[in-house]
Every structure is written in structure tokens, then in C-alpha cells.
Amino acid sequence: MQIDPLGNWRRTHYTTQIKPELDGTEVIIFGWIKEIRELGGIRFLIIQDREGNVQVTVPRKKVNKQVLEKSEALQTQYSVGVKGTVKKTTMTPRGVEIIPNEIRIISTAQHPLPLDPTGKTSAEIDVRLDARVLDLSREENIALFKIEHATLNALREFLTEKGFIEIHTPRIIATATEGGAALFPVNYFEQQAYLAQSPQLYKEQLTLSFEKVFEIGPFFRAEESHTKRHLSEFISIDIEQAFVNEEDVMHLLEELIFHVCQTVKEKCEKELTVLKHQVEVPKLPFKRFTYDEILKELAKEDVEVQWGEDIPTPAYRALGKLHPYFYFITHWPAKAKPFYIKLRDNNPALTEGFDLMWHWTEIASGGTRVHDKEVLVRRLQEQGLNPESFKYHLKVFDYGIPPHAGWAVGFERLVMMLTGVENIREVVLFPRDRSRLTP
């Protein structure tokens, strides 16, 4: 197969910009052959680019020899450039087609492809992830990741508007930041290091200088999880703010969720249609339930949870049926929250920590933090952690650390909510989980 050079051809229009008003105009489009419908005397080519697709019509007896030969050599997934004349027509759904004057085959594809290029036969997630780049070229996936892009923009726009400064904390760390989740070890020259599980301690420290900070970035958990909502590498949206408490950051969080839902609903109408999904803009304020209230509700559903323990997944599923929307769970017991979460002044058995739930999935978690060094040391010990391992963190508390609060949102889980996708691996370009390290 002779490959044509790109040469001096440059795209004049995306496929979606080909409109009936351009009737008679010569255009150059680039894209991939998604379908070929051959009717003998006439051949229809569906060319897809990242914006959509358009039909190129090749009437055998009316086109030149070059076009005829090239169109006969085409196979699905070939990358092509088409220079042609836009023709207004009533015979396509879009009301336009392109009659080619010249076709360049820029890149070929080896058949059989690992996935059905037309998408008529859908493949399983494992097969799709093995051929991920090809999978990502499906219009559903392009739509999905455009929504992710819009979500990220909306997040940054909102937090920046609220006066937060974007930061980047280290991914390579010396010790476990907060206990809890397992870490991936890394060889750091002659030292043992780990991949960060969260920016928690760093972002808290930075409230001393920048007061209001946020970070959007990947973190790593070496957990054995095998579920539709866990990854070994995931994106966390973290904020931390000085001189505020739990209530303030919960308010900020619900406003952020509202803003993101509204923005995506407005700006991604086309993408949501492709995904056959609707974003519901939630009503403010979100409902708030205390841990005790949740336990009582669960008891009514015959789901018993030992007071002080975390809520097990089946119990969350039951909760999701009772509350199919966003809601906060507050007043968590001290035992169920990490050492840096502040205990309530009037009842030290409870914390000023909260979770944001969407149906049965935990979307975010946060709270007021401990900013008293002595309390922090005591809390570390109570949770079986060695204060010596946290000496660099604790030192910062001698420099005038302000009272502060913050939260972290699981970005992929937020995107799942926005797109209606049920497997977290679908919303990650190249997901990492317990058994997947490639591609």
C-alpha cells in the first residue's frame, strides 16, 4: 500500500463544521474511515475526526480516476485526508455530503482489528483496555474525555475564583503520610521511598503560607481492591483552607459540585447526548446526616453496624437506595477517622470529619484538622502511629500553623457521576489496578 504524504494539505474544517451553507465550497478534512458502504455504482465513506463524522460520497462514474482508485483501496480505520466539494443534499441526516476531488491515504490499519471498528459488537472491558487507544477513538469515549476536560476546567475555574492557589506536592515521599492505605515502595537512590497516597500533610502545612490551596493530581494506593470504584492510581482533587472549619469547607464543596454539574450540563450537551446521559444539577444545600442518624436508618433496614466502625459496603448500598442524591455524613466517631481530623470540642468521641456521598458511593471526605501539636501527637499515638515518623510534619506546628479544614474529592468518581459510567476504569485513559499495569 502506497502511503500518501500529508504534503501541504491542512484541515480547513472539522467534520462537524461541514454545513449545508458551505454548498459548493472546496474543503479539506482529515480523519479515520469508520464505515464503508459499497452499493456498486456508489460508495459511501464515513469519515470520523475528534469532533464527529461526515459522509463522503463517491459516485463511480462521476469522480476522477485518482479518487476511484483510492476509495477502492480504503479499509476501516485508515487515516485519510479528503479534498472535496461540499454538497447540500436531502439524502443524508446532516443535509450535507462531500464529493471528493482527491483522497490521500495517510496511514493504514492492520485487520483484523482487536475491536469491531463499527462498534456493532461491543467488547468486554479487559479487551478494550488492551486495545485502549483504539477503544478511545470511539465517539462515546471521545465524548467522555471531553466531559472530563470540561470538569477539570470547571474545578480550576471555581477554586481559582474562590481565591485558592494551585499547588503541587511531592509524589515521592519518605514515610507513610497518614497511615491507612498501603503504599507502593520506590527505590530512591540509596533510600527507601514511597509513592504518595495523598497530599494531606503537605497541603495542611501550606495553609501556613498560602492559606487557601488546591491540588489536582494522581495518587497511589497499593490496595488489593478489585471493584468498579477503586484504582491503584487515581486523581484526587484536594483543597485546604486556613481559619475555617468543617462547616465552611462543606459549604464550599457543595457549591463546587453544583458549579461543576451546572457547567457540564451547559457546556457538554452534545457529549452527554452521545453518552445518553443527563446531568442533574443538585439542589443546595445538600442534606446532612450524622453518623448516629445513619446508623439508626440502617438499623431500620435491618443492617447492623457496630458504633465506631466504618460503614461496610453493603450498608452503603442500602443507604444509596434511601438517599439517591448527594448527602453529607457528619459527626463520625474518632476511631473511624484519621489522626489529623479534629475531635469535637463538646464530645471528643466524635470528630469534625465528614464524607460526601452520592447514592452509595463516597465522592469526598474531609473535615476540620487538628492544629494543636500536642493533640496531634496524642492522636497519632492513639492510632498506633509513631510521632517520630512524622517529625518533619510536627515541626511545622511550631511555626504558627493556623486552624484549617479541607477535603479531597475522588475525581474519577465525580466523573462517573457526571457521565453515568459504572466502571471507574472507563473514565481513566490508561487505568492501573491490582492486575493491570499495561498499556
Next chain:
RNA sequence: GCCUUGGUAGUAUAGUCCGGUCUAGUAUAAGCGGCUGUCGCCCGCUGGACCCGGGUUCAAAUCCCGGCCAAGGCGCCA
């Protein structure tokens, strides 16, 4: 890590319970041919598969054992 289910052409599936006309069916993708208005085009033809190893049996895709792989659930965790 534990539990459950599964592994059949490139993809998705039927067949597996109850072993034998299974020479393994179908759809889609691919190749060839036909067709001038398709839009999941249509029609005809062609090629393409039982995860690996062992066992039981006259006979194994099918039953048994071991392994590998996957999906999902649980725990962990966000």
C-alpha cells in the same frame, strides 16, 4: 487476600447441566463477487475458534483434578 462466575474464530455469543449427527451454530468484523442513495444498507460465496496440562471414558468443547487468565462481589480503601 477471600468468595462467586466464567474462559469457544479479531470481537460478541450458542452449545457444557444430561459426553456421541459438533464435520462446533449465529452475529459482527475480514476477503472475494454483485448492486447508483446507503446511513446497523442488502444479497451470495470464502477463510477463521473449543485457555494450558493431566485424568476418566470406546468416545471430552462438554465430566474430574491442577494451573494460568478475566469479570464481579467482599475485605482493605477513596
